[in-house]
Amino acid sequence: MTTQEAAGIQAVDRAFDIVETLTELDGAGVSELGRHLELPKSTVHNHLQTLERNEYVVRQDGEYRAGLKFLRVSETARNQHELYQIARSEVDHLAEKTGEISALMIEEHGRGVFVYRSRGSEAARIDTCVGDRVPIHCTALGKAILAFLPPERRDEIVDRHGLEAVSPNTITDREVLAEELEAIRDRKIASDDEERLSGLRSVAAPILDGSNAVIGSISVAGPTHRMRGERFETELPEMVLGIANVIELNIQHT
Amino acid sequence: MTTQEAAGIQAVDRAFDIVETLTELDGAGVSELGRHLELPKSTVHNHLQTLERNEYVVRQDGEYRAGLKFLRVSETARNQHELYQIARSEVDHLAEKTGEISALMIEEHGRGVFVYRSRGSEAARIDTCVGDRVPIHCTALGKAILAFLPPERRDEIVDRHGLEAVSPNTITDREVLAEELEAIRDRKIASDDEERLSGLRSVAAPILDGSNAVIGSISVAGPTHRMRGERFETELPEMVLGIANVIELNIQHT
DNA sequence: TCGAAGCGTTCCACGATGCTGAACATTTAT
DNA sequence: ATAAATGTTCAGCATCGTGGAACGCTTCGA
Known part of the structure; x- marks a missing residue:
């Protein structure tokens, strides 16, 4: 990041950053995300692939969107x-x-x-x-x-x-x-x-x-x-x- | 993992693994999670701290649980x-x-x-x-x-x-x-x-x-x-x- | 009362691994 | 037909996540 504020796992922080801006933008492409997050396309791409493999992100019409698997997590979290x-x-x-x-x-x-x-x-x-x-x-x-x-x-x-x-x-x-x-x-x-x-x-x-x-x-x-x-x-x-x-x-x- | 099946970002895979087993176990501690995922405590701890900083995990009564921030993501994903x-x-x-x-x-x-x-x-x-x-x-x-x-x-x-x-x-x-x-x-x-x-x-x-x-x-x-x-x-x-x-x-x- | 065993946390060194930028396709726009 | 987007692949380097061991702390049981 800009400063060294965070002492967490960078990759994880970024993954969630990506998911969040993905919901804000109502779906987006690799380049668009890269611009918003100031990250190289390759990094974003890498993350999106990982997220998609885990089904937390869905790809349709050449756009990535947040997947409904979050619904599964949130629903069980709420029911607990x-x-x-x-x-x-x-x-x-x-x-x-x-x-x-x-x-x-x-x-x-x-x-x-x-x-x-x-x-x-x-x-x-x-x-x-x-x-x-x-x-x-x-x-x-x-x-x-x-x-x-x-x-x-x-x-x-x-x-x-x-x-x-x-x-x-x-x-x-x-x-x-x-x-x-x-x-x-x-x-x-x-x-x-x-x-x-x-x-x-x-x-x-x-x-x-x-x-x-x-x-x-x-x-x-x-x-x-x-x-x-x-x-x-x-x-x-x-x-x-x-x-x-x-x-x-x-x-x-x- | 056991095999080299996945070509994604390891840290992110693990983060979601942790969240998922967290929901399955209805909340758990560091050691318990480590046992289930066959990971050292330190790694799990590191992840949990990162997830908690991002508010995707909550700590109460010395147990970690999946946070309601997932509700925010899933709700907007669904509404989209x-x-x-x-x-x-x-x-x-x-x-x-x-x-x-x-x-x-x-x-x-x-x-x-x-x-x-x-x-x-x-x-x-x-x-x-x-x-x-x-x-x-x-x-x-x-x-x-x-x-x-x-x-x-x-x-x-x-x-x-x-x-x-x-x-x-x-x-x-x-x-x-x-x-x-x-x-x-x-x-x-x-x-x-x-x-x-x-x-x-x-x-x-x-x-x-x-x-x-x-x-x-x-x-x-x-x-x-x-x-x-x-x-x-x-x-x-x-x-x-x-x-x-x-x-x-x-x-x-x- | 005192160990023993469990927990979460901190530390540090190693080396795997995520990051990056450039080059490559592929599509869309001009 | 050219240009400018896009997504994708690749490989090298430095980073950063990893995991073992050591540290306190609480909770047991003797």
Whole structure:
């Protein structure tokens, strides 16, 4: 690379770089990839052949694309989360009952990963997709997790990723965040007032396992004009909390 | 490896080997992985660190697991298939209307990949999952695709993968297969009479794009006792064909 | 309480191996 | 018909991944 920042296996780093830019470009050829990654064609070619042999890359119409074998890996990785298996139908349920979008998040590497999402009948247009990774401090889902992490993990995450302003309403001050997390711990409810996306509000609750460690969170999200007053303050929080409790009970029974 | 079969990048091959066994073992430590792959701990460690830096592997409770970043890759890879975007809701529709399991398949590297699946109210218990890759000759979905591939691709696939007997009913004779594919081309309908799984029958139709090339297939599958007579011979085929036509129309309009 | 055995991690030297640039085909565009 | 893309092959060099051994650390069992 440009600097000697990384002390990993170069070839592996590059392989994943290639796969990622391949998805970004929606498929590409050897030369095009080489240009984007500033690598000689031969190197890229070599990697693509290796990736194709392993079926992680597919070639069609003279273009290379990311293969569906990733689906196999991701699907088993996701299914290995007991939380996903259990929460899935409950998230569907929540979406149906509220008519809005409901989602499940798990934290990884200090970021929030959307693991599942279900759309109710009135659901807003899609903003995020399953698999998306967002800064953890700017979502109700993320804050619900953050609030219940052990303090040292919490600090570590904020130190590493900072508090980037994703929207005008994003919390960017550590003090303010700390207070909000405190409040979240009290109510077991987090909310997001257009902190990630203007026009979008959401309500979330953490999911704790048998030993009271957070393993994820669930939420309901919708356009601000539908998320206000009694509904936003009381109704939805109670619903979300109710479903969260159901999930927690199911988790402890397995 | 044991032989010098592969002419690819060793480090990359190993990285994916590690990820795959990691999913198989449902998480593992350095030593355990080393034993399974017959590699020294130091090598495995080196790889795991690289993979973790890239967030494709996560460490928790002293165990390494495949990370959810794969979800990001697979999700974008899947969404790049126009077919998936369009067929998804129609497959849901088909599952609802029939009460059975409905699925979407795309061919990759000569195998059939389950890209999406929807369960109706009466749906049989789960047998395969999204992301699973099955021999293409033993499913209605696979045969529907195979029948409409260009003859040279067809031969190439059969040559490479053979006709393994997956169940007692699997077609293992090239002649027999050729005849069946001929019939499938006539009706635009393929069926599977317990050829992959005993007790499971299914009906599938190919999806062709604007230039009459197969891009995938859809199906309905259920327990044999519900899949017989008029329903199996006429009703379901007509429904599947109908939905397939809807999808094809939508595809050509984009 | 103290070993013994397991784990993950670090170190270093060797040599296999991934990287590169240039030359080669092959297709597309002008 | 020429030029400029493309993907592919090749071979030499230096790199960098490899793997053995040694290091701490925890977890057992005696």
